[in-house]
Structures are given as structure tokens and as C-alpha cells.
Amino acid sequence: MINSNTFLIALRFILLVLVQVLVFNKLNFFGYINPLIYILFLYWYPIKQNRTTFIILCFFLGLSVDIFSDTLAINTAATITIAYLRPTIMRFVFGVNYEFQSFKLNNSTKAQQFTFLALLIIIHHLVYFTLEIFSFSNSLLILQKTVIIGISTLILGILFSTLFSSKKE
């Protein structure tokens, strides 16, 4: 059980990085919309796991995407930020429920899943574009990119999570 779980996480890691750099980084919809779909790794990651491992994994996830897309370490910083904030977000979205042993992402309502994903994306993109653009004179551009690319990531994220949701339940 543990092994198959670890294997699944490793497979997800590799596939998401490859899909991100080979497909979505080259999408350039309307010239600049490249959804950052690899965030789904944090959405899918099991809840009852060691937080230290999780943050370190996310660090390497961001780093791999950064190396491929020549974005310095911007993805890394944004990814570990949401990895660190994930329990807080979950408590906010799911209430105290999520701390129970029986809690599963699939058991929660669609609205809760949606909010959870949306919050992850908003925080990630805000950190990402703030670091990328890094000037307050362009704060409008930061917001514009966060909103537009965030929406595209959200739409694709929902599509992907519905497509690959586990059918065990």
C-alpha cells in the first residue's frame, strides 16, 4: 500500500513536470497565457503525510519546472509557499473536518474542492508574478497576469482533476 502510494506520487511528479514543460509552457494562448498546471500535484497529494517531506518534494517540483523553463527559482518560491500554506487553506475550506482520519478529498462537496484549488492557484500565481515582474510600478500587470492566467489554470485544473479523479469511492 505504501509502495503503491509512493509510486503514484513519483509518477505524478514526473508526468506533471513533463506535461507542464512540453505542452503547457508552449501553449502561449493569446500570446502569453501559459497555465501552470503542475500545481495539481499539491491538490492531489495525500493529506495525511509528513509535512517536511511534502515541502521538500514541492521544492524539487518547483526546481525542476524552473530548470526546464529558465525562470530562475520563481516557480520554486511560489510552490513552497503554497505547500507551506496548504494546511491553513484546508482548514479554512473544509473546516476542522479534514483532520479526521476518514476525511477524503472525494468526500467533500464540489464547491469545497473548487475553492481549495482556486485558493492554491491564486496564492501561487500572486507570488509567482510578483517575483517575475518585481516592480511596484507594474502592479497592474501583476494583477492582470494573476487573474487571467489563474483563471486558465483553474479551468484546466478542474478538467484534469475530473478526468483523473480516483474511482475508488
Next chain:
Amino acid sequence: MQQIINFLIRYKIFLLYLFLLLISLVFTFQSHSYHQSKFLNSSNYISGSIYAFSDKITSYFGLREENKRLVEENKRLIDKLFNNVLLSPSRIDSTSVNYEIIRGRVINNSYADQRNYITINKGENDSITQDMGVITDKGILGIVENTSNSFSTVQSILSEKSNINAKIKNSNHFGSLVWKNSTDYKVVQLIDIPRLVPLTIGDTIVTGAMSSIFPENIPIGTIKSFDLDNSKSFYFINVELFNDMTNIGNVYIIKNLNRKEVLELEAETEANDQ
């Protein structure tokens, strides 16, 4: 002591987060200066091979167009060659060669970020080093930034760090080519042209002679619009690129054989000055 250890254990997640954040911020900001981080770039072996593999597959879809472009370029070169040879039979000997051209292929290209990089499939094994110019048949593309054994990354002219010497073709006034409006990948900006220079929309912009990276007179683009900048004494010119930055396949890397000599001389002059 006990309390310190307790504190560390209690906040270990937060401390780990801060530590990792610090690492990534250091990586990000140390390279805001001039050269991109030595470690974090796509010219390394793994990402290079993956991009090369993906290019092998996707390049088939553009072969017809690529061929057309190459034939066009050949035609233009043959035109030049015949016209020149008929006027003065030129003789090529190795002492008069200033530039060496290496051909390469783009395996990864970005144009939607603030600092865009292009990965090409030639590296140190093909005698590529930092600060070589990269062009296509249509015009200027960027400057080599990092190299590995068989791949290199090129800082695109679509980068806020990019700064290239350029001039107006007919009047020879020169300025700097930069990228300020970082959402439009078709337009770059030419600054530092004095206001007394007569400009017309549609004038051609080419590379200037002050660069030790690019030869003179490589096409860049045409003037799309111009306006005075804040100081009211210089123009701020929007230049529409000849190159379609979204569609680049084959590139030429320019090795300036005199670059070392030029740089040494300049450094010497500067040292004498002080």
C-alpha cells in the same frame, strides 16, 4: 537549551519553509544582475535531451515552411554573390575572415515571460561560448548566455535584461535596443536616439558597429511608432521585429574572431585612464 530545542522542533516546518524560500530567493536575485544562474538553466544534460527529443518529433510539422524559408534565403544570398563576384572577384583568405558562423536549431523557445530564453542544440563541443550573437535568416535573435557540452541557452532580445547596440539604417544614429513593454512579443524599443534625428515610420533598424557580439547591419525591424521620452530630449521608438519570435527553427551563431582582442584593448584603455 531545552527551550531552544523545543522551539526548533515546534517550528521546524516554518523554519524549513523559510530556509527553502531563502534558497530560491537567492537563486532568483543573484541573477537579476547580469548573467543567469549557472545552475538553473535549461542547457543542462537532462532538460537539453528532453527538449531535443521533443523537437525531433515536433519539427516534422513545420518542414515545408522551413524549406520555403531556406530556399528564400538561398535565393537572396545567391543574388548577392553573383552581383558581387561580377563586380570584383573577391578572394577569401583566412586572415580577412572576421566572423565564423555555426548553425544550430532551436529546441525550446519562450516569449511570454519577462526574461525569455531560447535553448539551442549546440554547445561547447561545437565551440560555442558565452556572449556569442545568435541570428536567424530574418534578423537578430539574442545572445548566448549559458553553455553545456551539447546545449546552450540564449537570452532572447525579448528580455528586460537585454540591451543591444542598434542604429537607424539611413542616418547611422545609434541607440540601445531594449524590451520595455513586456507583454508584446512583436515590438521592442529603441532608446537614446537624440530628438534632432529625423525619423519616419517604416525606417529600418539594424545592429550598430559598437558591439563586439554582432556584426554591423544585421536587420532588426522597422519603426512602428515613436514619441519623446520623459526627458523630452530623446526618442522612445517602438520597433516592429522582422523575426516572428513565435516561429524560429534554424539559427546561426556568430563567433567574432576579433572579440577577445577588442575586449582586451578596451580593458587596457580603461585601465590606463584611471
